[in-house]
Amino acid sequence: MMKKNFNLLAVVFSVSAFSQVGINTVAPQAKLHINNTGALAQASALKIEGEIQIQSDAVTPAYRKLLLNANKDVVSAPADAVAFKLLSVFTASTDAGTAYMTADLGSEIRRVLFNNVRYEAVTGSFNTATGIFTVNSTGFFKIEVGLLVRNANNIAAGTAAMRLGVSVANETNFQNGNASFAFLTQRLNQSTAASIPECIQVSGIIYLNAGEQIAVGTRYMNPTAWPINTELINYKRENVNYLTITYLTQ
Secondary structure (H helix, E strand, O other): OHHHHHHHHHHHHHHHHOOOEEEOOOOOOOOEEEOOOOOOHHHOOOOOOOOOOOOHHHOOHHHOOOEEOOOOOEEOOOOOHHHOEEEEEOOOOOOOOOOOEOOOOOOOEEEEOOOEEEEEEOOOEEEOOOOEEEOOOOEEEEEEEEEEEEOOOOOOOOOOEEEEEEEOOOOOOOOOHHHHEEEEEEEEOOOOOOOOEEEEEEEEEEEEOOOOEEEEEEEOOOOOOOOOOHHHHOOOHHHHOEEEEEEEEO
């Protein structure tokens, strides 16, 4: 019994006496230093199986470095891609609802001015004054947009064209007209009166290089005819309008 106790004490002393642990190295440079000399996936320095959990209230940017590839292997690049996401909406307001777009940029095309970032994690730069998003990583991005507007002029259903889309890279002023849309949706209006909301949504995937800019745009939607003051019909604009941008992969 004494021998077992002595061995246990020796192990505890050994663990506490060394602040750095090295695997396949005699000169560890960190608390845990794993030196991987294998070139194949089977010889990777680290393999994790099973479920990894952490309390949501403990998640900080420091934890957002873990990335799994299609095979569920832990990889290190592109860094932070797991948390590369933006959610932008409109600020709550009771104004006339016409300032959510720019003036006509030509051919009845206007840029949408989302002016409130609700969630942003390791993402690019979103300008709430201009509605322009600048990416900071190269790769594929999934973009989802939804607008809920009011038929202020009681336009008859099926008579007004409505377009919503996202620009190609670096054409945030839609200077090339139709060619400036990377993807879009377009249809005729469905609402019949100012008391009925008009909802239009679009989503798509686009490849962008770091530093490039994109924006949401509309066509044929005059903000006077289609204002965003949906509070008049009991829809809060900050709840029913959104722009989400998610980084997918290189």
